[in-house]
Amino acid sequence: MAKILDSIHQPNDIKNIPPEQYEELAQEIRDFLLGSISQTGGHLASNLGVVELTMALHLCLNLPEDKIIWDVGHQSYVHKILTGRKDAFPGLRSYGGISGFPKCRESDCDAFDTGHSSTSISAALGYARGRDLLGEKYTVAAVIGDGALTGGMAYEALNNAARMDTNLIIILNDNKMSISENVGGVSKYLNDIRINESYIDFKEDVEAALRRIPRIGESVAKGVKRSKDSLKQILMPGGFFEDLGIDYMGPVDGHDIGQLVKAIQAAKRKKQTVLVHVITKKGKGYLPAEEDPSAYHGVDKFDVSTGQPLSTSTALSYTQVFSRIMLRMAAEDEKIVGVCAAMPYGTGLYKFSKQYPKRFFDVGIAEEHAVTFAAGLAAAGMKPYVAIYSSFLQRAYDQLIHDVCIPHYPVVFCIDRAGIVGADGETHQGILDLSFLSSIPGMNVFAPKNKYELYDILKFSRTFDEPLAIRYPRGKAYEGLRKFRAPIVAGKSELLYEGKDVAVLAVGSMVQVAEDIRERLLEAGIAPTLVNVRFVKPVDTELILKLAAGHKLVVTLEENVLRGGFGEQVDALLTRECSAGRHTSDSPAKTLNFGIPDVYVEHGNVDFLKATLGLDAHSVTEKILEELKKL
Numbered sequence: 001m002a003k004i005l006d007s008i009h010q011p012n013d014i015k016n017i018p019p020e021q022y023e024e025l026a027q028e029i030r031d032f033l034l035g036s037i038s039q040t041g042g043h044l045a046s047n048l049g050v051v052e053l054t055m056a057l058h059l060c061l062n063l064p065e066d067k068i069i070w071d072v073g074h075q076s077y078v079h080k081i082l083t084g085r086k087d088a089f090p091g092l093r094s095y096g097g098i099s100g101f102p103k104c105r106e107s108d109c110d111a112f113d114t115g116h117s118s119t120s121i122s123a124a125l126g127y128a129r130g131r132d133l134l135g136e137k138y139t140v141a142a143v144i145g146d147g148a149l150t151g152g153m154a155y156e157a158l159n160n161a162a163r164m165d166t167n168l169i170i171i172l173n174d175n176k177m178s179i180s181e182n183v184g185g186v187s188k189y190l191n192d193i194r195i196n197e198s199y200i201d202f203k204e205d206v207e208a209a210l211r212r213i214p215r216i217g218e219s220v221a222k223g224v225k226r227s228k229d230s231l232k233q234i235l236m237p238g239g240f241f242e243d244l245g246i247d248y249m250g251p252v253d254g255h256d257i258g259q260l261v262k263a264i265q266a267a268k269r270k271k272q273t274v275l276v277h278v279i280t281k282k283g284k285g286y287l288p289a290e291e292d293p294s295a296y297h298g299v300d301k302f303d304v305s306t307g308q309p310l311s312t313s314t315a316l317s318y319t320q321v322f323s324r325i326m327l328r329m330a331a332e333d334e335k336i337v338g339v340c341a342a343m344p345y346g347t348g349l350y351k352f353s354k355q356y357p358k359r360f361f362d363v364g365i366a367e368e369h370a371v372t373f374a375a376g377l378a379a380a381g382m383k384p385y386v387a388i389y390s391s392f393l394q395r396a397y398d399q400l401i402h403d404v405c406i407p408h409y410p411v412v413f414c415i416d417r418a419g420i421v422g423a424d425g426e427t428h429q430g431i432l433d434l435s436f437l438s439s440i441p442g443m444n445v446f447a448p449k450n451k452y453e454l455y456d457i458l459k460f461s462r463t464f465d466e467p468l469a470i471r472y473p474r475g476k477a478y479e480g481l482r483k484f485r486a487p488i489v490a491g492k493s494e495l496l497y498e499g500k501d502v503a504v505l506a507v508g509s510m511v512q513v514a515e516d517i518r519e520r521l522l523e524a525g526i527a528p529t530l531v532n533v534r535f536v537k538p539v540d541t542e543l544i545l546k547l548a549a550g551h552k553l554v555v556t557l558e559e560n561v562l563r564g565g566f567g568e569q570v571d572a573l574l575t576r577e578c579s580a581g582r583h584t585s586d587s588p589a590k591t592l593n594f595g596i597p598d599v600y601v602e603h604g605n606v607d608f609l610k611a612t613l614g615l616d617a618h619s620v621t622e623k624i625l626e627e628l629k630k631l
Contacts, residue, residue: 011428115427390430447508
């Protein structure tokens with residue numbers, strides 16, 4: 001039997017489907033999402049929750065002429081299905097396949113590339129202003145979640161959008177688990193009236209008629225509006241938005257396509273910014289995701305019948321190692337506090353939050369606030385540990401400089417997902433942190449080689465009285481090189497193996513790769529020196545100069561962009577020393593830097609991406625051997 005979903009091949013095909021089949025189509029989309037994501041991994045709960053909302057948007061808008069701006073964008077899978085990309089889902093988040101986020105290069109229906117939170121209203125406002133300046137007539141709609149409204153950028157945009165005298169639609173996707181019945185019942189009744197087209201016509205006609213009354217018309221119209229607004233403040237939950245100057249509609253049942261379509265069509269008729277408040281259920285239609293939406297936010301391959309992952313590993317991840325150490329340290333020191341930006345699960349602070357609730361602070365999706373808040377905690381005498389993803393920390397660069405490093409507060413930044421993270425692509429790769437952190441005076445930057453060193457640096461950080469960033473990768477924590485556990489000394493590297501001709505200096509996760517490189521070079525008759533860099537800042541100047549004097553080739557390895565990274569710091573050091581005549585060797589060592597070129601790394605398997613970028617052991621070894629032949 002043919003499925004309704006099979007009739008959707010291109011944008012706007014959904015408009016050919018009769019309304020009585022919408023509910024069946026929604027179920028088919030959910031079935032497709034479950035079947036596909038269970039085989040590829042991806043963002044599940046958020047997409048299950050926006051099926052009807054996305055359908056309604058596509059029923060009311062004409063794509064790609066009209067624009068939908070998705071906040072974050074991990075909930076755009078249904079949008080991709082409805083714009084003709086269903087058959088591409090087997091390659092979801094794989095190298096060369098479709099992205100898990102909106103990508104303009106993928107489709108004209110993806111109006112704006114997104115990946116980080118709280119940006120949609122700003123982008124949509126810019127689109128709307130540009131539309132008006134060019135005299136065009138298309139509709140612009142931003143879809144933002146209630147969680148994203150904790151980001152300050154969203155409020156900056158709302159404040160600006162309130163001054164719009166032209167149409168802009170903001171869809172607030174509120175996926176809380178419940179809503180108060182009395183508020184919901186009254187709101188639904190009033191919303192049914194407010195989104196009725198004849199009511200809008202009537203209201204506009206009455207206001208226009210009142211304003212035409214000589215001398216008193218304007219004041220009467222304003223008085224009626226004030227009375228209406230006062231009543232609305234009592235009965236409606238949208239007073240905050242109305243006070244800003246934004247028209248509010250809702251709440252609307254986010255799983256009732258009829259209500260959604262009426263609301264969006266009514267919003268299109270407005271000549272100002274209008275916010276449509278939509279209530280959805282995250283994980284809708286799949287019981288495990290409904291009961292625990294956080295666990296099914298981003299999933300690996302799983303068994304649909306049980307909800308259990310297909311692959312299990314007993315090995316600890318770096319995140320889990322960090323979680324355990326934080327609990328141990330907090331038990332010994334009451335001044336230790338944990339801070340995160342809406343990700344207690346992802347960053348490993350969830351258990352800390354349960355065991356030490358008074359010393360845990362989830363500030364919401366507000367990375368800038370998290371950093372300055374931590375600075376305040378440190379100023380008050382606490383020892384804050386800010387757990388945050390690498391690609392999200394870059395949003396707080398100014399706060400790192402002004403509020404932490406200039407006053408020199410001993411805040412510890414525990415930077416998860418550093419380096420190449422894989423399937424989430426350009427917006428989530430943590431490949432810039434070594435560069436932007438190293439550029440800040442007063443910041444110390446450390447990368448552990450394995451799980452044991454992560455423990456050691458966290459223990460070291462307790463008494464370290466300076467700003468400190470500890471960056472570690474996503475996934476399984478490396479357990480090799482356990483016998484090498486020299487005490488941590490500020491600004492000093494760890495010499496693992498001493499050899500000749502080639503000195504390999506590896507940063508963090510690349511130490512594991514460097515160990516493989518060493519074995520390959522030994523097979524080729526070359527015994528290299530191997531160094532665990534540890535501190536990317538300050539650079540261990542003494543050791544680097546010594547290695548440069550005693551080796552033909554100095555090799556640096558880092559999972560970071562080359563520009564501004566560790567390798568460039570080594571190059572700059574040796575150049576300065578040589579130009580100043582302080583280099584102790586008559587024949588200065590040549591340097592060979594391995595890192596990420598001046599590109600954004602797209603989505604794909606981590607090992608495959610490393611090989612593509614020439615950061616795997618085989619590629620690096622071949623280049624070292626080629627360089628030695630030249631020398």
